[in-house]
Amino acid sequence: MKKIVITEFMDEAAVASLRTAFNVVYDPRLVDDAARLMVEVPDADAVIVRNRTQIRGELLAACARATVIGRLGVGLDNIDVAACEARGMQVIPATGANALAVAEYVIGTAMVLLRGVYLSSETVASGQWPRAALSNGREISGTCLGLVGFGGIGRLTARLAQGLGMRVMAHDPMLAPGSPVWQETGVQCASLEELIAQADVVSLHVPLTPGTANLLSAQRIAQMKRGAVVINTSRGGIADEAAVAAALREGCLGGAAFDVFEPEPLGAGTPWEGCPNAILTPHVAGVTAESNVRVSTLIAAAVARALKA
Structure with missing residues (x-):
């Protein structure tokens, strides 16, 4: 046997x-x-x-x-x-x-981070009432989702996002601008620079290779829209985690959801410790x-x- x-x-x-x-x-x-x-x-x-x-x-x-x-x-x-x-x-x-699980994770965390009100339970339970401070959250409809990588998971994420009224653009060097997939999905083909500059939510969907390592670098993070959200469900090492954490602390980014890290699990001195507006999960985006x-x-x-x- x-x-x-x-x-x-x-x-x-x-x-x-x-x-x-x-x-x-x-x-x-x-x-x-x-x-x-x-x-x-x-x-x-x-x-x-x-x-x-x-x-x-x-x-x-x-x-x-x-x-x-x-x-x-x-x-x-x-x-x-x-x-x-x-x-x-x-x-x-x-x-x-596991594509649906990942796609739902991306949309769910994007909604939580854009609205900005769901992490206040402890404050409200303590008797505080931060209604004014929490009244400036954003609706997901009308925002722009930028997908870095447009394979199966990216395309399913785009479909869910479009159902909520998001405009979707994607960057994938493996797909030619003239590929029929763009017209079929209603997703805008964009350069990485265009996507970084325009997206309210940037979600990473590429494998870790020498070409994608540190793809979301400190320089690119600095070019993102103020208040933008970044989500990484792909692999640790694709985004500069220290730069994302610093941008969150400085108020340049509005939030981040990271399910993957370099290393895993996180070690002592991680830049994420005490970081505001961050959702951190232990590599479970695709696991339901x-x-x-x-x-x-x-x-x-x-x-x-x-x-x-």
Whole structure:
């Protein structure tokens, strides 16, 4: 019976489906037990991971028998894809399965940060009544959403935003200005400079590569509209976090929602500590009860097919 090692959390029903045909080692704590992980993977035919398990270097070398790497998500920066393919391993991401969760996170946090009233519960409960101070929040309708990256998640986010009356522009160097996708979606094709200067909400939807590292630099942050909101659900390292935090403290930016960081988890001396108008979440934008089922079911089926082929 072929063996599958699952190193991070996965929907139990999907795990159970794999157990009907395979020898499954499932422990969501395995990612943090390097010694045990190195013992379990050498005779595994497939390894299923989320974003924390690093399939590269020593761990990749230990996967002597594996032919399939399943990724419970879409980002592949924790997997040395080229090295896997060179070893004959098929890398399978859960493309599209968590797109709705991410898109809703972007729209939800944008609404919270633009309105600016939802983080005052403790103040109101204490008997204070900051009605005047909290009466200048902005409606999302009529604002401009700038999407940096216009793949599947970006396009779904655009559709939700348009339903709320937002104007949407996007920058994606992989899409030509004459691509039919712009007319089909009703989204304006823009240069990065145009987007940065015009958007009320800037949302990042690109993978971390040498070309996208520090894409939202301190210089570009300084060019954003005063009071603009920045949202990062892509990867840490794409935005200059210290520059975003400084702009929030100075009142130049109106808010930020960051789900990804460099490093993860945050360490001592992080620029985010005590930062105003910031929503910080632990890399869960794409993880909901529903998306976990979709992602897990998709990967379980895909890995099973690959092993049976």
